[in-house]
Amino acid sequence: MTRLLMQFMTNVQSHTTSQPPVTYRRIIFVAEPEEPETPTARASSRPAALAELCDYDPCRDQQMPCTQLSLESGCLCPGLSGPNVLPQAPHLNSVRREGAEVVARWCAPASEVQQYRVTVELGTFQLFGEISRKGSLGNLVPGTKVCVEAINRAGTSTPSQYSCTRYEPKGTDTLALKAGLIAGGLTLLLLLSVVAFLLWRRKLHKDGSSSEGLGNPSFNTEGSL
Template structure:
């Protein structure tokens, strides 16, 4: 019985002392353990720093991209300084490779070239080639290895791919002349702008002579007309004067002298 009372007394003592022990243990654990929010604060601080650095880098790269984009948009495309009618010049694709300029669209080497454009049939009036005809043309937008000048009723004449003119013999008025472009596939098809009919040009001396003759004829006609008008005017004045003299003389009559 005494043993039972002793156990009850110990149990009550333990129960009365357990809140203080629990509070002491909780306080000790709270003081010795790190705050639960400390790792979160450190993590958020690091995240803020990293986010700021990332945003700075991102904004910088965005500015660079916008700068490049604006530069590209505001920079007009530059065309190559290439004249298809100029002889012995560097091909446009080589100029583009050096400067980065843009060339006009060109048909490939696996298809026949487009027809060149004939400019003029010029009669040579001076020098060793006087009397011959110079044919001038412009290159097409195609891969070309050479040109042919085809004359009606004659054999075709061949020229290099950098040529834009060629001499042919004397031509009769009305002769048809065509220029063809050539590559490894074939020839260009003749068209209205690649063929031209030869017309005999009139020299400036002939034009000047015709002008002088025309002016002389016009002046001569004007002088003749003026002379006729003056002669008629003089004849009228003489007739009036003769008529006035006859009326003032009493002895004058149309039947004779009294």
């Protein structure tokens, strides 16, 4: 057994030494030159150009609606509720005398409006167009309550503490009222004076005509004296 094992080992060793050594081919990896990276256009979250705000003043009389300004120039409007949403109440800025009349001035709400209704105490009211921001109310008694409401398809705005006020004439308003009353009184007095003068002239002319129609007492139907 030992002899057989030694003979097997000798055969294996001789077989191994008789074969030529194994050589391995060297593999060389050549890196290709990288191409220069071309910059690619990246999508920016910022807009190319910022749109400007519309030249819109909600308190300016005869102000074009902001939606129309936006359509014409591409400007941005403040957030406005649509025509099918109940409008907010306008802001009544002032009710004061301007010249011979009392004028109410208001600002438009952040809503689309078709017209405004200005209500005076005791139930009288006037309607104004959507671009109006003021309205003449004639002559008002001091303390009269005035309210302005916005109207669109959805209905009428609910009155608020900013949409109503009372007409309280200031010192300048009182002076203007007094001046108007004095001017009116003088005009009425002058008119009455002219009427009285015309009546007096008419009466005088009538009396003169009557005197010319009387006969001469120095003559009679039979001739001279």
